Amino acid sequence: MPLERLGLQKTTLLDYPGRVAAVLFTQGCPLRCPYCHNPELLQGPPPDSFLPRGEIRAFLHRRRTVLEGVVITGGEPLLHQDLGDLVEEITSLGLAVKLDTSGAFPESLERILRDRPVDMVALDLKTRPERYHLVGGRGDDLLRSLEVLRAWGGRYLLRTTLAPQVVTPEDLDALAALVRPDETWIHQPLREPPPRDGG
Numbered sequence: 001m002p003l004e005r006l007g008l009q010k011t012t013l014l015d016y017p018g019r020v021a022a023v024l025f026t027q028g029c030p031l032r033c034p035y036c037h038n039p040e041l042l043q044g045p046p047p048d049s050f051l052p053r054g055e056i057r058a059f060l061h062r063r064r065t066v067l068e069g070v071v072i073t074g075g076e077p078l079l080h081q082d083l084g085d086l087v088e089e090i091t092s093l094g095l096a097v098k099l100d101t102s103g104a105f106p107e108s109l110e111r112i113l114r115d116r117p118v119d120m121v122a123l124d125l126k127t128r129p130e131r132y133h134l135v136g137g138r139g140d141d142l143l144r145s146l147e148v149l150r151a152w153g154g155r156y157l158l159r160t161t162l163a164p165q166v167v168t169p170e171d172l173d174a175l176a177a178l179v180r181p182d183e184t185w186i187h188q189p190l191r192e193p194p195p196r197d198g199g
């Protein structure tokens, strides 16, 4: 599925540590988290609020002196074969890229980190690997994605949304045993989706 249209949040001070950033949303996700705030992004055509790639490019070009980075999130960005081209397009404007992923596509993650100038990655630890069926995913993919990040050498952080439907205190204990002491692991509350605005 080519990245012809993207959702845009013009500014965030929260989603890219240390940088003023814009957020781009991609369409499509293989997981089915019961608390998903973006159900319109899971399948089907992009929502009407999504903008053509050219408009996104023009916006980033105009704001390139104000912004310091761009977060690419989803859905699941790694679903898209041309994600690497989007990364190049953004970095050619002098903006750093942070990639958010659920860890569902470890091979694609490895390829893009090897071949493209991604600055930072956020990987979701949704629950302990043995219970990934609760979000429609595979724990093996998560573990492989974690291995890829550890071998990469770039900046990454791990995130767990405290959604009681899928993550219990026992799951958090199991994840704590998985996370290394030198890794950044953020616990975030369930929150409302950020506003998405066009242009």
Ligand code: SF4
Residues within 6 Å of the ligand: 029, 030, 031, 032, 033, 035, 036, 037, 038, 039, 041, 042, 074, 075, 076, 102, 135
């Ligand atoms: S990974 Fe994100 S977009 Fe996909 S189902 Fe879960 S919450 Fe929704």
